Amino acid sequence: MKKKLTTVDFRGTKEQEEKLLAVIKKYAGVKGAMMPILQEAQDIYGYLPYEVQKKISDETGVPVEEIYGIASFYAQFKLNPNGEVAVAVCLGTACYVKGSGDIIEECSRVLNVPIGSTSSDGKYSLEATRCIGACGLAPVLTINGEVYGRLTKDDIAGILAKYM
Amino acid sequence: MDTVNVKINGIDYAVAKGSTVLEAAKAAKVDIPTLCYLKDINEIGACRLCLVEVSEGGKPFRMVTACVYPVTEGMVIKTNTPKITASRKMNLELLLSNHDRKCLSCVRSTNCELQKLCRDYGVDDSRFDGVVNHYEIDDSAPIIRDNNKCILCRRCVATCAHIQQIGVIGANDRGFDTHIACAFETKLGDNPCINCGQCIVACPVGALYERDDTDKVFDAIADPSKHVLICAAPSVRAQIGECFGYEPGTDTEGKMVAAMKALGFDGVYDMNLTADLTIVEEANELLGRIKNGGALPMITSCSPGWIKYCEHYFPEMTENLSTCKSPQQMFGAVVKTYYAQKMGWDPKDIFMVSAIPCTAKKFETGRPDQSAAGVPDVDVAITTRELARMIQKAGINFRALDDAKFDDPFAIGSGAGAIFGATGGVMEAALRYAAEVIEGKKLEALDFNEVRGVEGVKLASYKVGDMTINVAVASGTGNAKKLLNMVKAGEVDVQFIEVMGCPGGCVNGGGQPIQPASVRMDMDLRAVRAKVLYDDDAASDLRKSQDNLAVQTLYNEFFGEPNSHKAHEILHTSYIKRGL
Numbered sequence: 001m002k003k004k005l006t007t008v009d010f011r012g013t014k015e016q017e018e019k020l021l022a023v024i025k026k027y028a029g030v031k032g033a034m035m036p037i038l039q040e041a042q043d044i045y046g047y048l049p050y051e052v053q054k055k056i057s058d059e060t061g062v063p064v065e066e067i068y069g070i071a072s073f074y075a076q077f078k079l080n081p082n083g084e085v086a087v088a089v090c091l092g093t094a095c096y097v098k099g100s101g102d103i104i105e106e107c108s109r110v111l112n113v114p115i116g117s118t119s120s121d122g123k124y125s126l127e128a129t130r131c132i133g134a135c136g137l138a139p140v141l142t143i144n145g146e147v148y149g150r151l152t153k154d155d156i157a158g159i160l161a162k163y164m
Numbered sequence: 165m166d167t168v169n170v171k172i173n174g175i176d177y178a179v180a181k182g183s184t185v186l187e188a189a190k191a192a193k194v195d196i197p198t199l200c201y202l203k204d205i206n207e208i209g210a211c212r213l214c215l216v217e218v219s220e221g222g223k224p225f226r227m228v229t230a231c232v233y234p235v236t237e238g239m240v241i242k243t244n245t246p247k248i249t250a251s252r253k254m255n256l257e258l259l260l261s262n263h264d265r266k267c268l269s270c271v272r273s274t275n276c277e278l279q280k281l282c283r284d285y286g287v288d289d290s291r292f293d294g295v296v297n298h299y300e301i302d303d304s305a306p307i308i309r310d311n312n313k314c315i316l317c318r319r320c321v322a323t324c325a326h327i328q329q330i331g332v333i334g335a336n337d338r339g340f341d342t343h344i345a346c347a348f349e350t351k352l353g354d355n356p357c358i359n360c361g362q363c364i365v366a367c368p369v370g371a372l373y374e375r376d377d378t379d380k381v382f383d384a385i386a387d388p389s390k391h392v393l394i395c396a397a398p399s400v401r402a403q404i405g406e407c408f409g410y411e412p413g414t415d416t417e418g419k420m421v422a423a424m425k426a427l428g429f430d431g432v433y434d435m436n437l438t439a440d441l442t443i444v445e446e447a448n449e450l451l452g453r454i455k456n457g458g459a460l461p462m463i464t465s466c467s468p469g470w471i472k473y474c475e476h477y478f479p480e481m482t483e484n485l486s487t488c489k490s491p492q493q494m495f496g497a498v499v500k501t502y503y504a505q506k507m508g509w510d511p512k513d514i515f516m517v518s519a520i521p522c523t524a525k526k527f528e529t530g531r532p533d534q535s536a537a538g539v540p541d542v543d544v545a546i547t548t549r550e551l552a553r554m555i556q557k558a559g560i561n562f563r564a565l566d567d568a569k570f571d572d573p574f575a576i577g578s579g580a581g582a583i584f585g586a587t588g589g590v591m592e593a594a595l596r597y598a599a600e601v602i603e604g605k606k607l608e609a610l611d612f613n614e615v616r617g618v619e620g621v622k623l624a625s626y627k628v629g630d631m632t633i634n635v636a637v638a639s640g641t642g643n644a645k646k647l648l649n650m651v652k653a654g655e656v657d658v659q660f661i662e663v664m665g666c667p668g669g670c671v672n673g674g675g676q677p678i679q680p681a682s683v684r685m686d687m688d689l690r691a692v693r694a695k696v697l698y699d700d701d702a703a704s705d706l707r708k709s710q711d712n713l714a715v716q717t718l719y720n721e722f723f724g725e726p727n728s729h730k731a732h733e734i735l736h737t738s739y740i741k742r743g744l
Contacts, residue, residue: 063331
């Protein structure tokens with residue numbers, strides 16, 4: 001799926017930037033280092049917004065488009081931060097055949113957040129995940145790590161209401 | 165040359181060791197179809213149109229991509245089996261399944277590599293019709309991207325990233341969502357793109373093209389209140405013939421001028437004249453900087469792609485740029501000041517068109533500080549391709565035209581002005597001027613061979629009077645980057661640098677006729693096209709800018725002397741430190 005660009009304002013701190021610069025320095029001159037740099041940058045910021053990719057570009061001389069090409073290619077790289085309420089719906093095979101496609105659509109409708117993005121106030125995020133290993137409970141979703149299983153579309157509004 | 169023996173379609177050949185199957189097939193006079201392949205630029209075996217069957221060491225035949233697969237001793241190659249045909253056909257159908265097939269009025273119709281292959285293989289429809297991606301057309305820059313036509317060959321991406329070393333476009337997202345765009349889906353016009361258009365001439369299909377300004381020109385011609393004038397850059401005459409079936413390297417100046425007149429322009433002029441004017445201004449600027457301790461090395465400023473590159477990527481060096489406007493802008497400035505005054509015209513009533521080999525010139529016309537008479541120096545810049553389209557649309561039979569001559573008073577251009585279109589040409593023209601001015605006597609040896617040729621970076625040293633001038637020439641911004649980094653690191657000590665944004669200079673500009681990969685595989689267009697200009701120069705009895713009587717008239721009647729206050733007001737400009 002095409003990755004969604006974030007509408008959440010960047011709230012990076014000085015400490016995070018120092019950590020990022022240290023990471024880039026660590027990989028200076030190393031060929032093929034963009035993947036580990038991006039992985040560690042995501043560990044620092046939780047996602048890879050423009051400000052972070054631009055910083056990496058400025059420091060490494062790699063065009064920002066080349067970095068964005070990598071960040072938008074791999075599913076593991078996030079362009080949106082987790083919301084205060086982070087909803088993740090499993091779209092693994094078992095959940096999917098049990099109707100998690102409808103579940104995630106319903107979450108998107110209730111939260112008013114497109115799939116794969118975060119509301120611009122940073123409150124809610126909605127992402128589709130690969131199999132989370134809870135196939136026995138399919139279809140499942142997690143909210144801030146808490147698991148909800150054997151869902152139907154009608155359960156969603158009630159569950160989300162607890163967090164709104 | 166080390167060779168290996170191969171059998172291609174049943175016939176034995178000895179081919180160069182290390183060559184690819186695609187190159188080896190050339191020896192057998194077989195063109196293997198390609199789409200993503202572009203010699204020296206993009207060799208990635210991605211489109212799988214070049215599939216052939218090979219057998220090595222007596223093993224069974226298998227399919228490989230000819231563009232990247234190296235030949236080995238005893239290899240047996242089949243390029244046209246039913247299995248190969250079926251496979252190529254299927255790959256074409258898969259490409260078509262997500263391709264906007266509005267071919268009728270496509271800017272690349274009849275010059276589209278995909279269309280040609282579909283014709284060769286009899287592919288119209290796709291068995292795989294299903295979901296089709298729809299993309300918004302990005303028309304934020306003079307280079308327009310229509311991803312609905314894109315086949316994801318990456319030729320534009322490779323050109324931008326590796327040849328020009330800019331890298332503002334690339335593949336975003338993955339799988340069926342993969343598309344070529346800028347970082348974070350921003351528009352091209354909001355990125356540090358230099359509008360060089362090398363992506364356009366790399367594109368095999370109609371996914372990239374220049375903003376079409378021909379209607380503005382037709383409208384102006386139809387407006388009786390306007391004086392509609394056109395001037396032609398040096399390399400347009402050397403290449404426009406390619407759009408009308410002439411071989412690359414055919415000079416069609418006379419027919420081009422005749423076609424412009426037939427289109428209805430009120431004046432058809434030679435930009436070689438303001439190339440000469442540029443030389444006089446620029447060489448004097450250089451001598452002034454050397455004498456007065458100005459910023460050195462001084463770098464030429466005729467190439468608007470290069471200018472924008474410098475502003476974005478080397479903002480600390482914009483002081484080194486010559487303040488001279490490009491020949492295009494000088495032409496418009498001269499016409500709307502000097503000529504308007506002479507003719508008693510209001511500059512607002514002049515519609516100045518330039519025919520140029522360049523897409524960056526479309527951006528240049530809108531730059532600040534390019535309006536000597538209070539209105540833009542140049543109203544519309546059209547590429548060689550757009551001019552050809554205008555001629556076709558107007559029903560003018562280009563090949564049948566009798567040669568015509570440029571109109572006075574801007575009809576004279578020197579050989580030095582002509583070679584502006586090739587890398588090293590501006591340098592050579594400037595040297596012809598500087599040498600004569602400094603030595604104070606007539607220059608006999610006019611060929612500065614060290615700065616000619618298609619190498620990316622050229623260095624030379626000339627003794628002029630009691631001064632030694634070290635010069636450097638780079639073409640293509642990738643090479644310019646290399647050279648400027650050498651200058652910054654103190655590895656080379658030069659006083660004068662010529663940079664052209666496109667590899668090989670304007671003859672290979674982004675607005676030039678598009679030749680398919682199959683032609684570019686055999687022919688170095690940069691050299692073949694440049695030869696037209698050097699032949700023009702060699703055959704001319706006017707080979708130095710300073711000998712151009714029209715230029716002398718401009719100084720006598722209007723500017724006074726080179727670099728005068730008036731010349732500065734009208735013929736010079738300023739730059740912006742853009743950064744990234």
